[in-house]
Amino acid sequence: MGLSGISLLTTTYSLILQHQSLLLCLRAKGFGLDLKKDMEGVDYLSDERKKAQFDVEAMKIAWAGSLEAFQLSDRMAKLVANDPAFEKFTRPMLGRKELIKNTLRKAAHGWKLIVDLRLTEEEAKWLRLYIDEPAYTDLHWGMFIPAIEGQGTEEQKKKWLPLAKKMQIIGCYAQTELGHGSNVQGLETTATFDPQTDEFIMHSPTLTSSKWWPGGLGKASTHAVVYARLIVGGEFHGVHGFIVQLRSLDDHSPLPGVTVGDIGMKFGNGAYNTMDNGVLRFDHVRIPRDQMLMRVSQVTREGKIMQSDVPRQLIYGTMVYVRQTIVADASKALSRAVCIATRYSAIRRQFGSRNGGPETQVIDYKTQQSRLFPLLASAYAFRFVGEWLKWLYTDVKERLAANDFSTLPEAHACTAGLKSLTTSFTADGIEECRKLCGGHGYLVSSGLPELFAVYIPACTYEGDNVVLLLQVARFLVKTVSELGYKKPVGTTAYMGRVASLMQNNCAVQTAEGWLNPGAVVEAFESRAARMAVRCGQQLAKYENPEEGFAELSADLVEASIAHCQLIVVSKFIEKLQQDIPGKGVKQTLEVLCYVYALFLLHKHQGDFLATGYLTPKQASLANDQLRTLYSKVRPNAITLVDSFNYTDHYLGSILGRYDGNVYPKLYEAAWKDPLNDSDVVDGFYEYVQPILKQKLRTAKL
Numbered sequence: 001m002g003l004s005g006i007s008l009l010t011t012t013y014s015l016i017l018q019h020q021s022l023l024l025c026l027r028a029k030g031f032g033l034d035l036k037k038d039m040e041g042v043d044y045l046s047d048e049r050k051k052a053q054f055d056v057e058a059m060k061i062a063w064a065g066s067l068e069a070f071q072l073s074d075r076m077a078k079l080v081a082n083d084p085a086f087e088k089f090t091r092p093m094l095g096r097k098e099l100i101k102n103t104l105r106k107a108a109h110g111w112k113l114i115v116d117l118r119l120t121e122e123e124a125k126w127l128r129l130y131i132d133e134p135a136y137t138d139l140h141w142g143m144f145i146p147a148i149e150g151q152g153t154e155e156q157k158k159k160w161l162p163l164a165k166k167m168q169i170i171g172c173y174a175q176t177e178l179g180h181g182s183n184v185q186g187l188e189t190t191a192t193f194d195p196q197t198d199e200f201i202m203h204s205p206t207l208t209s210s211k212w213w214p215g216g217l218g219k220a221s222t223h224a225v226v227y228a229r230l231i232v233g234g235e236f237h238g239v240h241g242f243i244v245q246l247r248s249l250d251d252h253s254p255l256p257g258v259t260v261g262d263i264g265m266k267f268g269n270g271a272y273n274t275m276d277n278g279v280l281r282f283d284h285v286r287i288p289r290d291q292m293l294m295r296v297s298q299v300t301r302e303g304k305i306m307q308s309d310v311p312r313q314l315i316y317g318t319m320v321y322v323r324q325t326i327v328a329d330a331s332k333a334l335s336r337a338v339c340i341a342t343r344y345s346a347i348r349r350q351f352g353s354r355n356g357g358p359e360t361q362v363i364d365y366k367t368q369q370s371r372l373f374p375l376l377a378s379a380y381a382f383r384f385v386g387e388w389l390k391w392l393y394t395d396v397k398e399r400l401a402a403n404d405f406s407t408l409p410e411a412h413a414c415t416a417g418l419k420s421l422t423t424s425f426t427a428d429g430i431e432e433c434r435k436l437c438g439g440h441g442y443l444v445s446s447g448l449p450e451l452f453a454v455y456i457p458a459c460t461y462e463g464d465n466v467v468l469l470l471q472v473a474r475f476l477v478k479t480v481s482e483l484g485y486k487k488p489v490g491t492t493a494y495m496g497r498v499a500s501l502m503q504n505n506c507a508v509q510t511a512e513g514w515l516n517p518g519a520v521v522e523a524f525e526s527r528a529a530r531m532a533v534r535c536g537q538q539l540a541k542y543e544n545p546e547e548g549f550a551e552l553s554a555d556l557v558e559a560s561i562a563h564c565q566l567i568v569v570s571k572f573i574e575k576l577q578q579d580i581p582g583k584g585v586k587q588t589l590e591v592l593c594y595v596y597a598l599f600l601l602h603k604h605q606g607d608f609l610a611t612g613y614l615t616p617k618q619a620s621l622a623n624d625q626l627r628t629l630y631s632k633v634r635p636n637a638i639t640l641v642d643s644f645n646y647t648d649h650y651l652g653s654i655l656g657r658y659d660g661n662v663y664p665k666l667y668e669a670a671w672k673d674p675l676n677d678s679d680v681v682d683g684f685y686e687y688v689q690p691i692l693k694q695k696l697r698t699a700k701l
């Protein structure tokens with residue numbers, strides 16, 4: 001018997017096992033048989049795993065970034081998965097109060113582990129990721145502490161950071177208000193200096209000045225960094241951050257003049273409802289002068305404003321930091337959804353049975369591949385661009401500490417643009433994964449609805465994605481306008497070759513011609529440069545540049561997307577120029593890199609054609625190559641998602657189970673639903689039976 005014969009037999013056998021275990025379960029419900037007789041311990045995806053053309057263990061390390069990073073993440077994943085305190089199966093069924101209490105309990109348990117096991121900050125971040133439940137601690141560690149670190153003076157850091165890092169105070173980041181989020185300069189909360197008492201008076205003068213949204217504010221925080229209009233001597237001196245105590249450290253009750261609470265339920269069950277997003281109002285609350293974060297500007301005892309050399313934009317610095325972490329998180333959320341959809345697509349079969357043989361695995365449909373594999377490739381692309389962005393941010397942070405602010409504008413543009421690009425794509429990608437799983441994807445037990453609900457606000461928080469792309473556009477327009485006298489550097493260095501990028505057209509003649517990193521990068525550079533220059537030319541027609549910017553904003557957003565996609569493609573290609581050990585690992589990543597680039601080229605071919613860089617024939621050749629690439633991904637699909645090294649606990653999905661034992665577990669889960677606790681539903685006798693028993697008077701009905 002040939003290899004294909006053996007494989008057919010094994011597949012058929014797997015299928016029979018699945019059907020057997022399903023039958024056992026069905027009988028279990030109907031005839032009282034033992035559910036445990038389902039095929040626990042069988043790996044339904046083992047055939048798929050045997051197809052891998054690369055070393056999976058080495059790919060896990062490439063995905064993690066290094067052996068040490070892999071080991072650390074793996075250790076934290078297992079720590080969480082093996083601890084029953086972090087169970088999350090029932091989360092979507094909990095009422096809000098129970099949900100929040102449950103989250104507080106998990107956060108406390110997480111903190112105990114951090115202290116008892118003396119976890120490093122890096123380990124704590126992975127722990128938080130695998131606990132997989134948004135909590136006030138995210139804002140405390142992710143924004144409150146970074147705000148003090150970035151905007152506080154040495155003295156302020158010395159006073160507040162030890163308290164915060166030992167969690168003797170809990171803080172949040174209170175910037176957004178009911179009336180303003182995007183427009184930070186439009187905030188209305190006031191901080192008025194009172195020279196008599198050497199204090200600031202924090203006040204909420206209007207309804208719309210109420211702080212609204214800050215995570216952790218609603219119920220947990222004792223303190224907040226509050227962003228408010230600084231008023232000294234009756235004059236407005238810009239928006240600044242102030243450390244304000246909100247609740248008593250004894251009994252947690254709000255301090256006098258402070259009104260604080262939760263803003264209410266958000267999208268979905270479980271999901272982001274584990275977070276106490278809050279509302280906050282001040283009625284002339286006094287704080288000492290030294291609680292204004294004073295690295296950027298200082299207010300003296302006499303009420304003088306002193307500006308340091310630090311640029312004002314540093315007040316927005318915490319957002320740069322968090323946007324960078326959000327890019328890294330995008331690859332985690334997307335890879336998680338893709339892992340579920342890929343494993344399930346290999347288990348699910350529909351149509352195509354010949355002579356009584358097995359039906360076709362849905363992953364073998366070309367349409368399924370053309371929807372799924374670009375998402376898989378994007379997860380890898382976002383992972384590597386996130387790694388690069390972390391490096392960029394670390395570099396900027398070191399420079400800022402040494403008062404070198406030269407790279408801040410580029411860091412702002414990159415973090416804003418990539419945050420926008422990766423979160424929008426990931427949110428859409430998770431929803432696509434749900435559809436790729438057909439009906440079962442809509443079940444909460446697939447893990448996808450909650451993942452979607454918890455993820456989508458990433459398109460809004462830390463800057464609405466369109467608002468952020470407009471920030472990138474400002475940066476691009478400025479770069480283009482300065483081309484005559486200033487050499488562009490960093491991610492805009494390609495603009496320095498704008499003349500040739502505008503002139504030279506694509507030279508690719510065959511589908512294979514697209515398997516060339518130079519050709520791919522040049523295509524993306526030309527498209528981005530041409531779109532930015534075109535916007536610049538259009539803008540020049542307006543007398544008032546602001547008016548022109550507003551009028552052309554939709555085109556500017558598209559130019560920003562083109563620029564950001566170029567960054568992701570280039571960073572993927574640069575990654576592949578590094579030494580990546582392991583049999584077949586680099587080659588497989590190369591395939592994914594081309595899938596990512598050519599998928600974008602195909603999706604946005606309108607841009608490439610309209611800018612005149614590509615001919616329709618060349619665009620069509622790219623699509624031909626894409627089809628070939630999908631066939632190369634296919635045998636590696638399951639092991640590519642195994643390389644994310646996600647535990648079943650983290651995935652939280654029956655469809656995405658490592659062993660592929662989907663049907664029995666779906667069936668079993670259904671019977672655990674509280675609705676199935678009794679055969680006759682609560683409310684039947686009151687509301688259904690009377691209808692059944694009614695005597696109809698009208699003949700027509």
Ligand SMILES: CCCCCCCC/C=C\CCCCCCCCC/C=C/C(=O)SCCNC(=O)CCNC(=O)[C@H](O)C(C)(C)COP(=O)(O)OP(=O)(O)OC[C@H]1O[C@@H](n2cnc3c(N)ncnc32)[C@H](O)[C@@H]1OP(=O)(O)O
Binds near residue numbers: 128313314
């Ligand atoms: C169990 C225990 C576990 C414990 C361990 C846990 C560990 C956890 C660790 C980490 C977890 C991290 C997780 C974090 C979770 C995140 C949850 C999300 C919570 C959400 C929070 C928020 O949403 S906070 C609020 C965010 N708000 C915004 O983003 C507002 C968006 N708006 C803006 O950014 C600005 O207002 C805008 C830039 C749009 C406009 O500003 P404006 O002043 O009007 O400026 P403009 O004239 O356009 O520009 C002026 C000038 O400034 C430049 N610039 C703008 N922004 C920045 C910036 N951020 N940095 C640098 N420079 C900037 C701009 O380019 C202009 O420059 P020039 O053109 O003048 O040169």
Ligand SMILES: Cc1cc2nc3c(=O)[nH]c(=O)nc-3n(C[C@H](O)[C@H](O)[C@H](O)COP(=O)(O)OP(=O)(O)OC[C@H]3O[C@@H](n4cnc5c(N)ncnc54)[C@H](O)[C@@H]3O)c2cc1C
Binds near residue numbers: 213277462467470
């Ligand atoms: C889950 C969640 C958690 C949050 N956590 C926090 C937190 O911890 N701390 C905090 O301070 N804030 C927090 N926020 C608030 C968040 O930062 C803001 O909601 C976000 O910055 C968007 O601002 P906005 O709500 O004012 O949107 P808006 O600006 O009102 O956006 C509405 C629409 O207007 C469009 N728009 C706005 N301005 C422009 C423009 N100039 N040009 C073109 N279109 C425009 C947007 O694209 C959008 O379509 C959180 C929000 C959410 C959803």
